[in-house]
Amino acid sequence: MKKVFKWSLIVIPLLVIAAAAFVVGGSYFEHRDAVAEEKEAYPAPGELVDVYNDGHTMHVYSEGDGKETIVFLAGFGTPSPVYDFQTLTNELKDDYRTVIVERYGYGWSDVSDHDRDIEAVVDETRTALLEAGEEGPFVIAGHSMGSIEAIHWAQSYPEEVNGVIGLDPLVPSYYEEKGEAPSMSNVTTFLARSGLMRQQPEVFDENFHAMEKGLLTEADAEVARTLFLRRVQTTNMANEAEKLTENVETVSGTGLPETPFYAAIASENEDGASFIQSFAEDAGGKSEVFDGGHYIHLDQPEAIAVKIQEWVSETQ
Template identity: 35%
Template sequence: MKKGAKTMLRVLLWIVAVIVILILICFVYHRYRLNAEKKLREPLGQLVDINGNNMSIYVEGSGSRTLVFLSGSGTCSPILDFKSLYSLLRDDYRIVVVEKFGYGYSDIVDEDRNIQTILSETRLALNKAGIEGPYVLCPHSMSGIEALYWAQKYPDEIEAIIGLDMAVPEYYENMKINLALMKLGQYAADLGITRLIPTLAESDAIKHGTLTNDEKNRYRAIFYNRTATVTIINEAKSVKDNARIVAQNGVPQVPMLLFISDGTGGTGFDKETWRRIQEKYISEVESGKYIELDCPHYVHDYEYGRISEEIKSFLSD
């Protein structure tokens, strides 16, 4: 081997060694921080046993109607993400936040995430927590698919659907889901590399909502423990098939109010397309209406004041 080639090889080996050492340092520090943040990850609600795994459910408030909040894909802390909105509703309604497996304080499971299983787990969790219907479902983003399926299969359990920029089946017909990037995110989270970029943990709920400093710290602690989990990735793998099933079942005729964003903040669609698809869907609902909001996808972290008032007005009609 020529001297120049040997030098190049030696440099490459040094680079690889440095990278490995840095990753090892990140991993060790990450494990240390996870242990230090353990108290911040103590459940805010209750845990119910679903087929041998713990699912987190948060309940507060009182009223004759029960609002069930269901988070979008990748929202690491649904309980805290929705807080800015439901804190304005808890005096008038019973508030329930269901954290599906892989999210928030719920366990991570490596299982198929077909729509039948997801809905079965949610209904069982509510039943075990003693929360009876009918329900007003408040889904954000991808959970719109579950909410629509729920209304299709068990219409007597659903009083209304209030979509917080929720997804409808048509979105997934041509949506590109980058599973490779999600897996990369999973590895980065497991190794603690995400801690090198603190802004990743600064969610819309932290930056634009009404969380206290303690709640913000809780959110960050959960982010470092519930980012791109295997459950969330399995969910993404199944979402196109799930959406196809919902589309085949038609549009459920339950009262619906859709809050529609400007499409920014992670939808992957331009403003016109994002709004057109939801507005087309709601046009087929006899008792349906929509409200356009000039804010990003996590509408409940931006327009919580207006949304809360519109919900009260809609449910009082």
């Protein structure tokens, strides 16, 4: 009996490990096949441009024919910028050219191994727009961390930027005083890469903000879900998190942009509001507080669209 018991202490854990490996392995290959099918079923609606001529493309999605062009840059970790901004751009596309640029590792853009240094990121966006046939100067609207890219674009190429609009933006002074780099969950990354997340549909429903707020049609939700399942915590996002402190220091050390900075601030952003307001004032712009959370463009799309129209008119 003792020998059987000792033997079971070895065999049972090995069987458990083998079974887990079988499940995870099977899930991974099913996920890989599903991603290939989904890419074919739901191709990118915009332009895919090869910025580095290395086979890795970036996605540029444009709508509208207005005289002024507003370029939208997503915040950190947003799996599908197109669907994240859709509610807001729907309010603006009749009067403006609206363009959403998805960084590497986001939405329909490929995952790449290129550096996430702020200069490289800005130049990727500029090149992607050029290759997609979009002409500036632009008004750049950045959500959260996307505002750091927008600010540095205005600092480095002021002739290309008429104004910057921050959507509950991250500004250098706040990050230097109170901010910290976003963290990435190893468990979440494992669930996403292995495909096990596909067995938990509520993860998308509860964590993709446009879906959680009921702003997607059934058809859009179906496509957005596929993007979510392959664009949660990508390696590009992890590299962005690692580079954020260095990138903020670069932006902070370059000084204020020459173009005005406007900001829509979330009422729930009590810690950051004063920093954002001061930055906007110092940069020759304005700010306004809107009732809602960090994804303020989803909480108050109509009101923010009206305010964007007002701000854009001031940049002309």
